[in-house]
Amino acid sequence: MRLVVVGLGQCGGRIADEFARLGKKARSNRRIDIITAAYAVNTDQADLTGLRTIRGDFHHRILIGGRKTSGHGVGKINEVGAAVAKEDSYKIIDAVRTGERFYETDAFLVIAGTAGGTGSGAMPVFTKALKERYPHKAVYCLAILPFGHEEGTEERTIYNVATSLKSTYSVADAVILCDNERFIKRDANLVNNMEQINKEIVAPFYDMLCAGEEVKRSRVGAKTVDAGDIMQTMEGWTTIGVGRSGVPTFNRLPFERRRSFRKKGRETQRGLEAVDQAISELSVTVNPGDAGKALYMISAPSKEMNIAMMRELGGLMREMAEDAVIRSGDYPRAGNDVSVTLIFSKLSNVPRLKEFYRNASSSAATIQKRQMEADEKLRELEEAAEGLPSLISSDGH
Ligand SMILES: Nc1nc2c(ncn2[C@@H]2O[C@H](COP(=O)(O)OP(=O)(O)OP(=O)(O)O)[C@@H](O)[C@H]2O)c(=O)[nH]1
Ligand SMILES: [Mg+2]
The missing domain is CATH 3.40.50.1440 (Tubulin/FtsZ, GTPase domain)
Structure with missing residues (x-):
């Protein structure tokens, strides 16, 4: 894109x-x-x-x-x-x-x-x-x-x-x-x-924007995320995040359960770790269950991506964002990293935003009142000067 x-x-x-x-x-x-x-x-x-x-x-x-x-x-x-x-x-x-x-x-x-x-x-x-x-x-x-x-x-x-x-x-x-x-x-x-x-x-925009523009055959996935997928996903309030496997996860969200990764294959485990990290790295904290649309893209060396893993990630996304239309894709890369980019869009709630709206509504009245008072004082000041001649206009105003 x-x-x-x-x-x-x-x-x-x-x-x-x-x-x-x-x-x-x-x-x-x-x-x-x-x-x-x-x-x-x-x-x-x-x-x-x-x-x-x-x-x-x-x-x-x-x-x-x-x-x-x-x-x-x-x-x-x-x-x-x-x-x-x-x-x-x-x-x-x-x-x-x-x-x-x-x-x-x-x-x-x-x-x-x-x-x-x-x-x-x-x-x-x-x-x-x-x-x-x-x-x-x-x-x-x-x-x-x-x-x-x-x-x-x-x-x-x-x-x-x-x-x-x-x-x-x-x-x-x-x-x-x-x-x-x-x-x-x-x-x-x-x-x-x-x-x-x-x-x-x-950073989370990098792979997401690159994937659909790749021309090299080895870099084009089985299912590419292109500009169309991104544009169909992006609507209303949106958050984006990227996570890599093997990176410690911060800010674990309260609704997340600790999943047992150990029983899965190694590739699947790395994919799930990356999703977990991407969730904790979202640009603003949301509950994915509030998303109307979602997109996930996995970037990894081809050998790290298999059907079991894709199925597992799809299942996890469905579980988290149960009401969302979910799009997905893969982006084969060189190297060893397994990373996942997530977009949750058409969000019906963002707690931090609601907090701003609530707090601003109360201060909006104060700010407007202060502004009106200042305007009123200025008017009074100008009125007090009404009888004086002006030094710049000839009609005295
Ligand atoms: N992430 C990030 N936040 C920034 C940066 N610079 C400023 N901010 C944040 O942006 C807000 C202030 O906006 P600014 O962009 O400085 O303001 P402005 O649009 O230039 O407007 P005025 O200077 O008031 O005319 C604050 O919340 C800052 O914390 C930056 O480089 N990165
Ligand atoms: Mg400025």
Whole structure:
């Protein structure tokens, strides 16, 4: 599957930069193309300059809101981010339209941190603009949820997350949720290591995007996962994860039972281990039983994949996601690793999201009240100055 990647704000831009590196890796290691173009859009010039891999010209690093923000961001107010994006949405459409390889692209991936101002506000606006201009191309959003410690300090954070997600969900084909907090639950040192977190965020996309683009016969599976399978799976709230066998599993979910792997054959055991790890590595914690659609793909050396194993994995998926339409495939690889990529989509519940919506509803009233009070005070101040002449307009107002 081939994507055009559009990163918004600082968080979105950095993750899009990481996707650009993923694209380079696919090209040099596997000789295939998965990212046809990568763009970063921001109100902050310094953030755009700091990127490493996205092409350096102004068609690929796009500054919006120039006059309004003087290139210094929107200070966490996502309404301003949205307004600026609306005014400048032609810039992103122009860039995409003139991209050399746009017509080879299957879908858009729009990425943003939901807690800030620019990316959070711009994500629904650009998604809508892309959807209107290209109604037949899928637009997927990768929405980053904040660290737990960010929520406590600022009411605005929760409000930005909730309003951005609600609006984005109403226009995107699917919203992949990715929770920053998950990474530090596992390893507290990661909090200061955004680059490592971003690598882990993009990692589950690698095999999934590559599988359908392989041309080498030895790399084409008995049942290939291609762009069509992915597009038919992706709908609404979505999570993705990848797991490898032989890697310790963190964050075991309460509903999981410890399965007895020992009685199975060695290959099957490795496959089941990888699924278990992928579940614990999902980009946001969900119950797979809430998924309406699911996809799993196993990447392994051919000798490690047999019918018994595929049957066992299929059974396990069915058991976990009993109401889901499940798609599957295999991706033969060199080396020794057995890994499984999972997508759970069309989710009817995401506990973390519900929590944001609930908390934001109470703060929405406070934030709006505060805004109205500020507007009222400003009006009073202006009224107090009414009788004074103006130094800039001749009619005295
Ligand atoms: N995973 C990840 N999260 C990030 C990164 N940079 C920022 N964030 C998160 O994104 C949120 C803040 O969004 P930013 O992208 O910094 O904000 P912005 O879109 O630039 O908006 P303003 O600066 O407010 O105009 C916070 O929750 C951060 O934890 C990053 O590189 N990776
Ligand atoms: Mg910023």
